[in-house]
Amino acid sequence: MNVLRFPLLVAVSLLAACASQGPRNAATPSPGTPVPAQAAAPAPIADTVPPVDTSAPVAPVADTSTAPAAAPQATAEAGASAPTQAEDDFAALYGGPAPSADATDATGGNTAATYDPWERYNRKMHRFNLAIDRGIARPLATAYVNVTPQPVRLGVSNFFENLRSPLTMVNQLLQGHPVFALQTLGRFVMNSTLGIGGLMDPASAAKVPRRTEDFGQTLGVWGWQNSRYFELPLFGPRTVRDTFGLAGDVPLSPLRQVDDSAVRFGLQGLQLVNTRSQLLAVDALRDQAVDEYALTRDAWLQRRNYMIQSDRRGNRDAQDDGRDTTVPVDAMPIPNFGN
Numbered sequence: 001m002n003v004l005r006f007p008l009l010v011a012v013s014l015l016a017a018c019a020s021q022g023p024r025n026a027a028t029p030s031p032g033t034p035v036p037a038q039a040a041a042p043a044p045i046a047d048t049v050p051p052v053d054t055s056a057p058v059a060p061v062a063d064t065s066t067a068p069a070a071a072p073q074a075t076a077e078a079g080a081s082a083p084t085q086a087e088d089d090f091a092a093l094y095g096g097p098a099p100s101a102d103a104t105d106a107t108g109g110n111t112a113a114t115y116d117p118w119e120r121y122n123r124k125m126h127r128f129n130l131a132i133d134r135g136i137a138r139p140l141a142t143a144y145v146n147v148t149p150q151p152v153r154l155g156v157s158n159f160f161e162n163l164r165s166p167l168t169m170v171n172q173l174l175q176g177h178p179v180f181a182l183q184t185l186g187r188f189v190m191n192s193t194l195g196i197g198g199l200m201d202p203a204s205a206a207k208v209p210r211r212t213e214d215f216g217q218t219l220g221v222w223g224w225q226n227s228r229y230f231e232l233p234l235f236g237p238r239t240v241r242d243t244f245g246l247a248g249d250v251p252l253s254p255l256r257q258v259d260d261s262a263v264r265f266g267l268q269g270l271q272l273v274n275t276r277s278q279l280l281a282v283d284a285l286r287d288q289a290v291d292e293y294a295l296t297r298d299a300w301l302q303r304r305n306y307m308i309q310s311d312r313r314g315n316r317d318a319q320d321d322g323r324d325t326t327v328p329v330d331a332m333p334i335p336n337f338g339n
Contacts, residue, residue, distance in 0.1 A: 162198025216245030253330035
């Protein structure tokens, strides 16, 4: 038994020694012993980034979180500078420069919105006016242009424009613009004398500003701004506000002071034909329009609102008026009752 016990003790001691050496050899392999691929640990991500040179200037990094919002804003700003369709239509229809595309007033309200709750009636009246225009007014205007030399037509336009000066001056005073009223008075005196009754326009050559005002604009300056569109028979685009404004304009019309009805009606007829002749150049545009009524309405309202808002701020450019091709109140052949 003693002989067998000694080899057994030796075997137990050797097993214990191997067990104590196993973990140490696995953690620290001996030099030259290859390590299996699956046992290799992945390299840390931070180690793949080169060290940063803190002494060199660092370029600012764009904040991409606001990039999507910046593009629409830039697009909107670019679109705001472009004229609207109504502005382009007015420039073609009425012969004057297109108003600013920013059709907001001083309080930020939108002044270019179309307010036409009576559209059904207005379209019927527009068809009536269009029939009269194509059957009578346009042929007369075409004949007038064909037989009348351009210098004579210009003199006729100057004459009737000059006759509007007293009406414009009174409304400028009512709107609180005395400086503008003095300038209009200066134009009237200069053109009536040096311009031979207004047939010539020396005031424009002298760079005296020209503006056109009426009582409808004055009512707008006084606060009546959002007025519905209303088309009058024979005299076309208006609003309810501007229709009421006619009552204030009629007594100030110089033509209304002519006692001889035949002379007055003759002058009024010439004024109507002359006004219509200024629109002959854009008849093709109107005839080809998909909706000629909407084109005329929107263009006229856009321009009218622009003029009123500029009057309210007192900064309307005198050169943006051009010639007013809206049928003027003094062209209405209304008898002078009581004369």
